[in-house]
Amino acid sequence: MGIPHFLAIPFLIPGHINPLIQLSNVLAKHGCKVTFLNTEYNYKRMKKAVAVTAQANNIDDHDEDSSKMIRFVTLPDGLDPEDDRSDIGKVLGSMKKTMPCLLPNLIQDINSLDSENKISCILVTFNMSCVLEVGHKLGIKCAALFPFSATGLVSLQFIPKLIHDGIIDSDGNPIKSEEIQIATNMPMMNPKHFLWCSLGKDFFNHIVQEMKTMELLAEWWLCNSTYDLEPGALSVSPRFLPIGPLMEPDDDNNNNRSSSFWPEDTTCLEWLDEQQPQSVVYVSFGSLAVTESNQFKELALALDLIDKPFLWVVRPGKNEDKNNAFPNEFHGKKGKIVSWVPQKKILNHPAISCFISHCGWNSTIEGVCGGVPFLCWPFFVDQFLDKTYICDVWKVGMELEKDENGFISKEEIRKKVEQLLGDEGIRERSLKLKEATRKNVDEGGQSSKNIEKFVNWAK
Structure with a gap:
């Protein structure tokens, strides 16, 4: 047979x-x-x-x-x-x-x-x-x-x-x-x-x-x-x-090297090696979500405001190029901006402190397996359901709240990053969930x- x-x-x-x-x-x-x-x-x-x-x-x-x-x-x-x-x-x-x-x-x-x-x-x-x-x-x-x-x-x-x-x-x-x-x-x-x-x-x-x-x-x-x-x-x-x-x-x-649509920038791994443990804010919205132009600029200003090292994935592409104009007042001196990364390696790096994520299921699983706390920014389809698990069921993250115009302000992002990184309970639950999830394989x-x-x- x-x-x-x-x-x-x-x-x-x-x-x-x-x-x-x-x-x-x-x-x-x-x-x-x-x-x-x-x-x-x-x-x-x-x-x-x-x-x-x-x-x-x-x-x-x-x-x-x-x-x-x-x-x-x-x-x-x-x-x-x-x-x-x-x-x-x-x-x-x-x-x-x-x-x-x-x-x-x-x-x-x-x-x-x-x-x-x-x-x-x-x-x-x-x-x-x-x-x-x-x-x-x-x-x-x-x-x-x-x-x-x-x-x-x-x-x-x-x-x-x-x-x-x-x-x-x-x-x-x-x-x-x-x-x-x-x-x-x-x-x-x-x-x-x-x-x-x-x-x-x-x-x-x-x-x-x-x-x-x-x-x-x-x-x-x-x-x-x-x-x-x-x-x-x-x-x-x-x-x-x-x-x-x-x-x-x-x-x-x-073999899964062949599954990426964009070249991966692996220099970010060397850059992460130079950062302090649990110090870097990682930002990525997956392969489909597109940030509206003003919201993109606000996120850039928020990353300056947080005053922590950040790794930000700004995906290449036609739609994105129109939206991803950095504001003139953006410095970004503490961060590294890349077009695509080997995400599983990033989320398992000891320098990562939290993950600002669109909450797609693959990213959610990868973040859980990295033991990384989430800041949730869902866009569409299943991402709102995933956010419910992250924030309300597993309690390993917080949601970024939109104002009455559906906009997330730089102050909201800064405040939530500080709250998240100051919450030892979320950090402990993230590590416990990582262990429980990984033992299945x-x-x-x-x-x-x-x-x-x-x-x-x-x-």
């Missing part, structure tokens, strides 16, 4: 690609074979980022296909070269048309290369259920990795009930304003913070259809989480399988056992 062979297919944004590559590395370490499918556009982008990072840091830019257990393949995304790939709706529509047509031939080609170890499971992230139907027709098992919290997943699964109970209407809009508890032992949630509320009616309809397909065809729903973090949410369904934290180290010999830990269960199922 052959070894399990996974065809891993992420939706094409970094927040989906990164955890699936990390999971692929874990599966490879368990003796599985993984073929990782990227779009041609993203693959070229990542290869370029890897090459620039390697050149800048004198790393041998080996071909990431050199891993015997993980092979990278590509298909077109169906868009023209000049199309805007930051338009998620457009990308999604194109992928739904293109992927199901091209996938059967690709699977046939992959299987012909190794007839002993044909693809035994298609593993997708959310938004890619259209390819599960292809797998089902070909008699291949299917599973899904959800790149957001188990709580976010529960909210999606409960959409029909939320409509039935009059919490939301049939377009996903909140009807009631009071907080609700979706299931036992889950935190109270504000209906206007459900992850579809910032995405519009068309995307809500897509989510409803996506969940129906997942219910039918994905036998396991893998979550980058642990029972320590979300006991209530993970108890909702026997199909949920917590396998987190997915924290493969991004060292120079690891140790030998004999719950997530390690669940990975073994999943691999055995795939066999």
Whole structure:
């Protein structure tokens, strides 16, 4: 009998690609074979980022296909070269048309290369259920990795009930304003913070259809989480399988070097080495959130006002270039501004004191595993739910409060940084949560056992 062979297919944004590559590395370490499918556009982008990072840091830019257990393949995304790939709706529509047509031939080609170890499971992230139907027709098992919290997943699964109970209407809009508890032992949630509320009616309809397909065809729903973090949410369904934290180290010999869209500036690690322990304020809003121009300037002035060393990730890109004009009065002498970083290494560096974060789930998990207190600045989708866990459930962070115009002032940022860094209770809880979360992936830990269960199922 052959070894399990996974065809891993992420939706094409970094927040989906990164955890699936990390999971692929874990599966490879368990003796599985993984073929990782990227779009041609993203693959070229990542290869370029890897090459620039390697050149800048004198790393041998080996071909990431050199891993015997993980092979990278590509298909077109169906868009023209000049199309805007930051338009998620457009990308999604194109992928739904293109992927199901091209996938059967690709699977046939992959299987012909190794007839002993044909693809035994298609593993997708959310938004890619259209390819599960292809797998089902070909008699291949299917599973899904959800790149957001188990709580976010529960909210999606409960959409029909939320409509039935009059919490939301049939377009996903909140009807009631009071907080609700979706299931036992889950935190109270504000209906206007459900992850579809910032995405519009068309995307809500897509989510409803996506969940129906997942219910039918994905036998396991893998979550980058642990029972320590979300006991209530993970108890909702026997199909949920917590396998987190997915924290493969991004060292120079690891396949997940290929998962970044932008070259990583590793000089910041040397700069951090020169700073005092727990002194540096780290600021990053992930791969999608865009700060409005005036708010960007206010954040810059706040970092001057805090009078502490800071490391600030200002992502390169078309939209960002227009918004990221530094104010004339900004000095930034104590800080370092970079375009992209190896974030897991940053958050595990002893110089980091706190993390000003958009609270995306990957960043949340990485911050928890670094034992770093959070200052929460959520923008959209699941980030408000994650903020609830950080501030109200785990109590490892504080929220930056907006004024009546939805603006976060420099004084608010300075005040909250001082409060956060002066709160020993938050620091202690952060370190305890780090230990409890990480032990899940140790030998004999719950997530390690669940990975073994999943691999055995795939066999």
